Amino acid sequence: MTKQKNVLVVEDERPLIDAIKAKMEKRNFSVVSARSVKQALMYLDEGIKIDVIWLDHYLLGKEDGLDLVAKIKEEGSKYKTIPVFVVSNTATPDKVQSYLRLGANKYYTKADNRLEDIINDIDEYLADIKE
Amino acid sequence: MKIRNRINFGYLSAYIIIMSLVGLVIGIYTTGLVRKNIDAYIQSSNHARAEHIRTYIRDQKITSEILAAASVYRDFLKTPASSSEYAAVKKKIDDRFIRTRQVDPTIDEVFIIDRYGKIAASSDKTQEGLDKSHDDYFAKAQSSTHIKDVYYSDTVNKFNYTISTPIIDDNGMLLGVSVMRYLSKNFFSITQAENRLGDTEENFLINKDKFFLTPSKFFGEAAILKEQAVTKNADACFNQQDIAYVTKNGYAGLIDDRGSQIVEAKDYRNVDVIATHAYIPETGWCLITKVDKSDVLSFRFWIIIIMTSIFLFAAALFLIIGSYISRRLTKPIQALSLAAKKIEQGDLNYKTNITSSDEIGSLSKAFDKMIVAVRESRSDIEKKVREQTKSLIIKTGDLEKQKEAMLNVLEDVEAEKRLSDSLAQDLEKFRLAVSDASDHIIITDGEGITLFANKGVELITGFKAEEVLGKKAGAKDLWGGLMSRDFYEQMWRRLKVEKKTFSGQIENKRKNGERYFAQATITPILGKDGKVNFFVAIERDVSKEVQIDRAKTEFVSLASHQLRTPLSAINWYSEMLLAGDAGKLNETQEQYIKEVYAGNQRMVDLVNALLNISRIDLGTFAIDPEPTDFCKLAVSVLAEVQPMVKAKKMDVKNECEKDLPLVNADPKLVRIIFQNLLTNALKYTPEKGEVAVIVAKQGKDILIKVTDNGYGIPEAQKNKIFTKLFRADNVREHDAEGTGLGLYMVKAIVEQSGGKIWFESEENKGTTFFVTLPLTGMKKKEGSKELASIK
Numbered sequence: 001m002t003k004q005k006n007v008l009v010v011e012d013e014r015p016l017i018d019a020i021k022a023k024m025e026k027r028n029f030s031v032v033s034a035r036s037v038k039q040a041l042m043y044l045d046e047g048i049k050i051d052v053i054w055l056d057h058y059l060l061g062k063e064d065g066l067d068l069v070a071k072i073k074e075e076g077s078k079y080k081t082i083p084v085f086v087v088s089n090t091a092t093p094d095k096v097q098s099y100l101r102l103g104a105n106k107y108y109t110k111a112d113n114r115l116e117d118i119i120n121d122i123d124e125y126l127a128d129i130k131e
Numbered sequence: 132m133k134i135r136n137r138i139n140f141g142y143l144s145a146y147i148i149i150m151s152l153v154g155l156v157i158g159i160y161t162t163g164l165v166r167k168n169i170d171a172y173i174q175s176s177n178h179a180r181a182e183h184i185r186t187y188i189r190d191q192k193i194t195s196e197i198l199a200a201a202s203v204y205r206d207f208l209k210t211p212a213s214s215s216e217y218a219a220v221k222k223k224i225d226d227r228f229i230r231t232r233q234v235d236p237t238i239d240e241v242f243i244i245d246r247y248g249k250i251a252a253s254s255d256k257t258q259e260g261l262d263k264s265h266d267d268y269f270a271k272a273q274s275s276t277h278i279k280d281v282y283y284s285d286t287v288n289k290f291n292y293t294i295s296t297p298i299i300d301d302n303g304m305l306l307g308v309s310v311m312r313y314l315s316k317n318f319f320s321i322t323q324a325e326n327r328l329g330d331t332e333e334n335f336l337i338n339k340d341k342f343f344l345t346p347s348k349f350f351g352e353a354a355i356l357k358e359q360a361v362t363k364n365a366d367a368c369f370n371q372q373d374i375a376y377v378t379k380n381g382y383a384g385l386i387d388d389r390g391s392q393i394v395e396a397k398d399y400r401n402v403d404v405i406a407t408h409a410y411i412p413e414t415g416w417c418l419i420t421k422v423d424k425s426d427v428l429s430f431r432f433w434i435i436i437i438m439t440s441i442f443l444f445a446a447a448l449f450l451i452i453g454s455y456i457s458r459r460l461t462k463p464i465q466a467l468s469l470a471a472k473k474i475e476q477g478d479l480n481y482k483t484n485i486t487s488s489d490e491i492g493s494l495s496k497a498f499d500k501m502i503v504a505v506r507e508s509r510s511d512i513e514k515k516v517r518e519q520t521k522s523l524i525i526k527t528g529d530l531e532k533q534k535e536a537m538l539n540v541l542e543d544v545e546a547e548k549r550l551s552d553s554l555a556q557d558l559e560k561f562r563l564a565v566s567d568a569s570d571h572i573i574i575t576d577g578e579g580i581t582l583f584a585n586k587g588v589e590l591i592t593g594f595k596a597e598e599v600l601g602k603k604a605g606a607k608d609l610w611g612g613l614m615s616r617d618f619y620e621q622m623w624r625r626l627k628v629e630k631k632t633f634s635g636q637i638e639n640k641r642k643n644g645e646r647y648f649a650q651a652t653i654t655p656i657l658g659k660d661g662k663v664n665f666f667v668a669i670e671r672d673v674s675k676e677v678q679i680d681r682a683k684t685e686f687v688s689l690a691s692h693q694l695r696t697p698l699s700a701i702n703w704y705s706e707m708l709l710a711g712d713a714g715k716l717n718e719t720q721e722q723y724i725k726e727v728y729a730g731n732q733r734m735v736d737l738v739n740a741l742l743n744i745s746r747i748d749l750g751t752f753a754i755d756p757e758p759t760d761f762c763k764l765a766v767s768v769l770a771e772v773q774p775m776v777k778a779k780k781m782d783v784k785n786e787c788e789k790d791l792p793l794v795n796a797d798p799k800l801v802r803i804i805f806q807n808l809l810t811n812a813l814k815y816t817p818e819k820g821e822v823a824v825i826v827a828k829q830g831k832d833i834l835i836k837v838t839d840n841g842y843g844i845p846e847a848q849k850n851k852i853f854t855k856l857f858r859a860d861n862v863r864e865h866d867a868e869g870t871g872l873g874l875y876m877v878k879a880i881v882e883q884s885g886g887k888i889w890f891e892s893e894e895n896k897g898t899t900f901f902v903t904l905p906l907t908g909m910k911k912k913e914g915s916k917e918l919a920s921i922k
Contacts, residue, residue: 013696019703026712058692089695090688110699111735114706 005051005126009033010040010068011087012060016110020054023115027123037063041071050082052122055104057088057095066098073103083129085122087113134464138457139450146449150442157438162431169328169427170393173407176327177392177420178382180334181409183321185381188413191294191313192276194235199276199296199309203227207252208245208298208306221252228254231311239291240312243298244269246305258286268293272308278414281315281344283356290315290344290355292414315355318345322418329426331404339415341365349400360419363396368408368417378412395424463491467498479506571649571670577663579603591649591672593642604668610639613646622653630655630663636673648677687745694738701731740872744855747879754884754912756795761826761833762787764798768805769824772813779818788827795908800880807873808837808900814869815862815898816841832886832903840897849892853878861894877902884909 007029011017021031032048034040036059044050053072057065065086072079084104088095089111096107105125108118198204204227207220228241232254242253248264263269271277272295279293295310322334322345333348337360347354367373373389386392398404398421406421463485473481479502485495565572571591574583581604584596592599592610605611611619614637625633632654640646649670656665705728707713709721716724746752769776769785776783805824812822816839825836844852848859856871863869881888886904 013700015700016696016703019700019707022712023703023707058689089692089699092684092688095688109695111695111702111738115703116706116710 004028004030006030006032006049007052007054007122008040008043008048008050009054010037010059010065011035011054011056012058013056016056019115023119024054027119029119035059036061037065037068037071040068044072044079050079051126053082053084054122055084055086055088057086057090066095066102069099069102069104083122083125085118087118133461135454135457135461138460139453142449142453143446146446150445154438154442158431158434161434162428165427165430169405169422170391172328173405173420173422174386174392176325177334177407177409177418180321180420181382181411181418184318184336184411184416184418185413187317187321188278188294188411191311192278192413195294195296195309195311196276198227198231198241198311199298201227204243204298204309205300205306207243209300224252225254228252237313237317238311239287239289239314240310242310242312243307244295244310245307251307255287268295268310269308271295272297272310273305280338280414280416281356284312315344322346324348328422329429331423331426332420333422334418334420335360336411336416336418337365339369344416347399358399360399362398362406364394364398364404364406364408364419364421365417367392367394368410368419374410374412377410382409463487463495467491467495470495470498470502474502474505479509571668571672573599573604573666573668573670575604575666575668577665579605579666582665591641591647591670592639604666605639610641611637613638613640626653626655626666627663630657630661636677637670639670647672647674649673650676687742690745691738691742694742695735698731698735698738701727702735705731737870737872740870740876743876744872747876747883752912754797754800754909756797756909756911758793759796759798759801760791760793761796761801761835762791764801765805765824765826765835768802768809771806772809775810775813779813779816779820781813781816781819782821784821784823786823786825786827791826791828791833792906794833794904794906796884796904797909800884800909801904804835804877804880804902807877808835808902811873811900812837812839812841812898815839815865817865828906829903831907832905835902835904836899838897838899843894843896843898844890844892845894849890852890853888883912 005028007024009017009020009024009031011020011033012035017033017035021033024031032043032050034043038061040053055065055068059065059068065088069084069086071077072082072084074080080103084099085106085108086099086104087108087110089109099107106121203220203223207224210217210220224243231241232238238254240253240255240258242255242258243251244263245251248262248266248269250258250261250263253259268277268279271279274297276294276296279295281290281292283289284291291312292315293310293312295308297308298306300306318336322336324332324334326332331348334345335347336344338344341359341361342356343350343354343358343360345355346352347358347360350358373385376385376389380388392407392409394406394408396404396406398406403424404421405424405427406419408420409418410416411418466483466485470481470483481502482499483495485492566585568585569587569590571587572583572585573581573588575581581599581602584594584599586596588599589595594609599609602609618637622633622635625631632652634652635650637649637651638646639649650673651668651670653666653668655663656667658664705724708716708724709728743752765785765787769783775781809822809824816822821838821840823836823838825834825838827834827836842861842865844859845861848857851857852859853874855875857875858869858871878888881902881904884904885907886902888900888902890898890900892898
């Protein structure tokens with residue numbers, strides 16, 4: 001059996017967290033969810049090995065998804081190598097550019113994409129890294 | 132001042148100074164000297180006379196004592212009058228009297244007083260027998276010689292003094308008194324002044340009561356025993372200590388012991404005198420010697436007169452000598468100056484003729500030489516001048532011609548000037564307008580160095596005009612430096628290389644550090660040679676607008692997020708249900724969920740469309756033109772819609788003109804245009820219909836044509852086709868989907884891009900939509916959003 005992968009889902013909407021969690025678990029992911037940047041960093045610092053991050057833009061608290069990516073991807077961060085998939089509903093191109101520039105791997109608009117497809121992409125990506 | 136006068140003046144000044152000093156010194160010295168002499172003379176004169184008087188009186192005293200000791204005197208007094216020898220003795224006495232008086236004629240009377248005070252015998256027979264016992268010359272001469280002070284005798288009507296000596300026998304018994312009477316007149320000669328010092332010099336004797344004993348020079352004999360000399364000098368004479376000294380030692384050493392005896396005070400006439408005195412101890416008298424101060428010092432006046440005369444005389448002498456010397460000196464100088472004047476007047480043959488061997492002589496020799504040289508050079512010059520004049524005449528002719536030409540030019544210049552004056556006036560108006568404008572306006576030279584900055588610059592950037600002039604506009608130390616290097620490089624390339632206007636939004640910083648957004652338009656001004664001479668930059672502070680823009684953007688972003696979030700939830704849960712993640716569904720369940728999902732998709736599309744519309748309305752969508760291949764786009768969009776094409780079994784044709792040029796357009800927007808028209812054509816045409824897409828060049832535009840043979844647009848609703856949310860009735864029947872926003876959006880995009888859109892349609896026959904866009908392309912438009920693609 002392939003090892004279970006850990007995903008950190010950073011999303012503020014409860015119903016969406018549940019949906020994502022349900023689908024991801026079906027796909028053999030262990031899900032840790034956080035609703036704010038602070039919470040997310042806390043989980044990371046606790047030492048849980050995260051294989052991928054599912055990140056929304058608007059979150060609880062003052063900081064948003066961009067802040068988290070900036071923190072994770074900064075020089076010397078031990079989380080630098082964790083792939084980040086941004087799944088958000090905001091469609092501003094400059095936000096997309098910012099995320100990609102900061103080091104996010106891909107950007108999805110929630111409403112335009114099926115859960116299934118997004119998770120497929122993540123799976124593929126992780127499989128590629130393994131090789 | 133002329134030299135001569137200067138010399139004279141110099142001499143005179145020196146002389147006056149020297150003589151004044153000399154005069155002063157002499158005056159002081161002589162006065163002192165003379166005074167000393169006067170004092171010495173008075174003193175010695177006085178003492179000498181006093182000694183004389185003392186000697187005189189002492190002699191008289193001795194005479195009296197000798198006489199008193201004469202045996203004949205004793206015999207006489209011993210012999211009584213009744214005795215027979217009396218007559219003989221008396222005769223001897225009388226003879227003795229006569230002899231005595233012969234020997235010393237100054238004796239006025241000599242007599243003997245017996246011990247009872249009666250005059251026993253006298254040279255003056257009339258006095259014999261008189262009782263003189265009360266008289267001092269008897270009473271006081273009982274034991275020793277007595278000198279009676281001067282008195283006036285009524286009997287003889289003269290001033291006398293007496294010297295009386297007691298006649299004592301061998302036993303010491305008083306027999307009588309011998310008296311000799313002298314006239315005080317005898318002193319008069321001694322006291323007579325010699326007037327060595329002056330007419331006011333006088334000597335006189337005073338007794339202890341200060342009465343005159345000898346005549347006063349001024350009051351005469353009338354002063355004797357009548358007038359007193361109550362003076363400081365007289366007081367000084369009767370000073371006890373002085374008297375004591377003189378009585379003991381005489382006058383010698385008196386001055387050394389007791390000090391100067393000279394007294395300067397007022398005399399008995401109340402006149403200032405220089406006086407001295409000598410005490411006569413024998414008689415208790417004082418000898419006064421005095422002279423009027425003014426008398427002795429009157430010489431001073433004479434000295435001044437004499438000296439002044441000498442002074443003036445010498446001055447005159449000096450002047451004459453000085454005059455002579457200076458004249459001698461200045462004569463040659465005058466000759467020289469005369470020569471210079473002659474030469475000035477033009478007489479170059481003049482010679483100075485000064486032959487002295489001094490400096491002036493050598494100067495004049497040099498002068499003569501110089502004149503000769505001048506004369507020679509003059510003649511040279513005259514020659515040259517003549518030659519020059521000839522050539523000048525020729526040149527003047529040329530000059531005349533040139534002058535004419537110049538005058539013509541000047542006329543043109545005048546005209547130009549008038550023109551430039553009116554231009555200047557206009558310029559002034561413009562300058563005022565520009566100066567006060569609230570937009571930031573800067574004019575720089577071809578290198579960007581600021582030549583002019585208006586008030587707006589300070590208003591917006593905070594930098595004053597003087598801080599900006601001479602510096603590179605928008606430099607890092609001014610308001611620039613915030614944009615990326617690429618940005619500035621692009622800007623300069625456009626301005627300097629392409630020499631075109633740059634227009635864009637720039638983020639700048641004010642002097643206080645505050646950042647702001649500016650809408651900048653910079654235009655290069657080219658000279659006739661095509662080189663950039665100036666740049667004109669106008670910037671407007673659009674911070675507020677940008678701020679509003681950002682707010683709008685953020686709002687739309689947030690709105691889209693808020694709207695889409697529940698839709699996403701529905702989407703995903705439906706998706707999971709359909710995928711069987713919650714368990715296998717039965718057919719009905721699946722059908723229902725599919726409906727939910729489909730309905731939700733519509734919502735998503737609607738929300739996307741609405742967001743696009745909002746961006747179009749707010750003007751926040753961006754146009755990013757780049758060279759776009761319209762054919763390629765068309766092909767790509769067609770590929771996208773293949774599923775629908777296949778599903779409806781449509782016949783789709785694509786015609787693209789060959790060698791279509793690339794158009795500067797935003798591909799995303801063009802894609803939206805294609806997408807919309809194509810999906811409309813496909814949607815609103817029944818199955819197995821025909822759709823054609825044609826892209827071609829038409830004049831200055833590129834043309835897109837989308838034709839279908841579908842339902843067409845009802846005539847009544849043609850005018851509403853481009854309105855928001857409008858869907859024509861006929862298609863609503865056939866197709867539930869469609870937002871009614873597509874054409875509104877396409878029209879907005881096309882028109883914002885400078886193009887045109889229209890259609891031709893007939894109900895149930897078909898529709899053709901036409902879009903033209905200029906070949907020059909879309910203008911770049913800054914915007915915060917891109918329009919979302921619509922499925």
